[in-house]
Amino acid sequence: MEHAKPPLTLYLAAPRGFCAGVDRAIKIVEMALQKWGAPVYVRHEIVHNKFVVDALRDQGAVFVEELDQVPDDRPVIFSAHGVPKAVPAEARRRNMIHVDATCPLVTKVHNEAARHHAEGLQMVMIGHAGHPEVLGTMGQLPEGEVILVETVADVARVTPRDPDRLAFITQTTLSVDDTAEIVEALQARFPAIAGPAREDICYATTNRQAAVKAIAHKIDALLVIGAPNSSNSKRLVEVGRAAGCAYAQLVMRADQIDWRAINGSRAVGVTAGASAPEVLVNEVIDAFRDRYDVTVEIVETAQENIEFKVPKVLRETV
Known part of the structure; x- marks a missing residue:
């Protein structure tokens, strides 16, 4: 029984x-395969999910970590996490067909960073070291222009060029509560620090x-x-x-x-x-x-x- x-x-x-950014990124790979046929190359996993990546691979997507793994005559797509400025610049130099699948909400953070930089501010980025989104965002500005902090404790170690000329941005996928604590620590230590008009966490x-x-x-x-x-x-x-x-x-x-x-x-x-x-x-x-x-x-x-x-x-x- x-x-x-x-x-x-x-x-x-x-x-x-x-989310909408992931949906769009997957659609971009599928439409690129329809338009140009296989193989279509994708720099880094289009989104962080093996099931999704394997399904696109079965349709003819080839996933690589760097642009030098892509032949000049095939299209390349940049992942939803965003890429450093040097990557599309190199694709243009090689006359490659390239499509940017960066989530528009990540692009918003890139644009904020560029705007603050143009105003002469040094950036503090709250994020996780080594994450593709962080590498892409930090890679929007020249070396040394973005200081990365991961924790409240890191804030005490920040040594900016000018403590009165700072702005902060964040990775879009952080813990809302943890990030609020780090922002509080930044504002306590650097009262003049500028922040985003609307928060960066998506x-x-x-x-x-x-x-x-x-x-x-x-x-x-x-x-x-x-x-x-x-x-x-x-x-x-x-x-x-x-x-x-x-x-x-x-x-x-x-x-x-x-x-x-x-x-x-x-x-x-x-x-x-x-x-x-x-x-x-x-x-x-x-x-x-x-x-x-x-x-x-x-x-x-x-x-x-x-x-x-x-x-x-x-x-x-x-």
């Missing part, structure tokens, strides 16, 4: 998953973190679907823990769920980073249904209807 499955409530955070990061906070008190465990190199996904795990969730795990797919760790849970929260497709969320729900008598509850804290146009070169003939 089959044992009755234990009851479990799955709280689905909404919004979750793809709407999608902010909304997904708020949705996790809304379910944190209802759940025994939190699963965040996303890649280990996805900044916004890792932040969702941290936000869940900070909001009182005893167990929070990042999984790429359902087969990575640690069932022993959530054994005995009556309520589990599920969300997905901005580069994780909804098909992976459904896969996780199905895996729970195999083991539990599942009730799904959606907790929606915001509605998103933002859409970004793809570059004109792709709209023209596809």
